[in-house]
Amino acid sequence: MKETHLADRIFGWCLRFFALASMALLLGIVVMLFQQAWPILSQDGLSFFLSKEWNPVTEEFGALVFIYGTAITSLLALLLATPLSIAVALFLTDVSRGWISKIISVLVEMLAAVPSVVYGLWGIFVLAPLIRDYVQEPLANSWGDHWLFSGPPLGIGVLSASIILAIMITPTITSVCREIFNSIGRNQREASLALGSTRWEMMRISVLTSSKTGIFGAVTLGLGRAFGETMAVTMVIGNRNEIATSLMAPAQTMASLIANEFGEAVSSLHLAALSGVGLVLLLISLVINLIARWMVRNEVRV
């Protein structure tokens, strides 16, 4: 379409300005973070990412503890949330009908609307005591000081953080899986029913098997969300800068470290190190999200 009116050209340029400004914002985020982190990156180089030491007093900074913390809590969360989300999505597309389906899908969306800080509050005062009394204590009684379960009897730590994360990413994975299952045609479902499948076999063969890539994409998207999640994790993970082998031990993720220390950091190297951790978090989140989008792009736009 040719733009002959002067006003049209002005309007077009106005739109283009905001489009370019948005791109500048994205680029700015990466560049600014890199610039903020530069003092620590130029000083420590690669060892910043591989060192376990984090001591603001002696100005030794390494990100490994937090990369590990983020990875372990996110993976545990995925382990919990993935089967649950796939089951809920299947229930919504192939089992329930009418108002039941509608109500459950609205409720699952509400699960996504609850703010992180409210989950955190609930995590501190409801979930953590539950974990302490019904998981940690029985385990401590029967296993003693096993490396997988030892820790202070508070209920806060890796397990609580993972459960909260799992709750928070369930709606994400569910809604993407649902779109993917919906995009599989009626014909494919009826074909397997016509061959004598039970309804479950139909779901397994026609729906689950043919949407493997999409499900993988949905799960990766959930991983991306878990990586960046800050407040709820900060409130229940216990904030201890050490690699925790135990599910009950306090730990620290990249996001929770920044939330905890950035406001109080005074030395410029400390700030730079925190920005460096932020840069790692940003880059990993972006890569994970791009992979996820690439995997589900044929089915749905997320």
Next chain:
Amino acid sequence: MRDLIRKYMDIWMHGVLLGASFVALVPLFGVFSYVLKKGWPALSKGFFVNLPTPVGEVGGGFGNAILGSVVLILLASIVGVPWGVLCGIYLAEYRRSKLAQWLRFTVDVLTSVPSIIVGLFIYAIVVKPMANFSALAGAASLALIMIPVVARTTEEMLKLVPRATREAGLALGLPRWKVILFITLRGAVSGVATGVLLAIARVAGETAPLLFTAFNNRYWSHTLFEPVASLPVQIYVYAISPFEEWHQQAWAGALVLLFFILFVNLFIRFLIFSRGAGRTS
């Protein structure tokens, strides 16, 4: 025998799927029931208008935090909504241009930037040069989170407007900008409003980007250039404090926040339902 096993497997799996749906919703009921149970007793008129008091003094409230949140959301909307809508228009109306494809990618990626990173970015470009935490910085970080949400919903909603409507306007000799603003956008206005509300519901609960942009304030803020309290940050600070009465106030704050977000979400549903077209997300 084999068929019998298959039949029982079928029934069993149906039960598993039903059970999973209930398990997934347990946390939702858990959160809502606890927030109601613990928050309701702590709510009073004073909670909405009073300043926080020192520990041990009764009658403190979240007045400054609630007002702070309202101010932050309004400021963020003033920047984020037009910006997002214009990007959405570009995505929908110039969708085949190269720039639009890049913009679509940008918007998708911006959605996936963790919110704490947005806080770090705004700290670097606003707080540091101004050498002060401020309401402006907080609003900027919320605006940045709103832009991709608004842009994408606007795009989706504009795409629902039939091509013929645009062509009718152009055929009458109207310039394109008038067609877009007064015909296409007007046709999709309730959909765009949905996107705006969705973005507001989303940023209302954001805490992480405010921690080191808007920071916090125990008193009323009188200008936009000083630190300001906000509801989510206040809930966070009170929740991790060691004081029982602050915990109660945190629950009350969570109740206010949660029901505001619930109300906005229900309103969005009402908008969509009354139009009978379009979807969220």
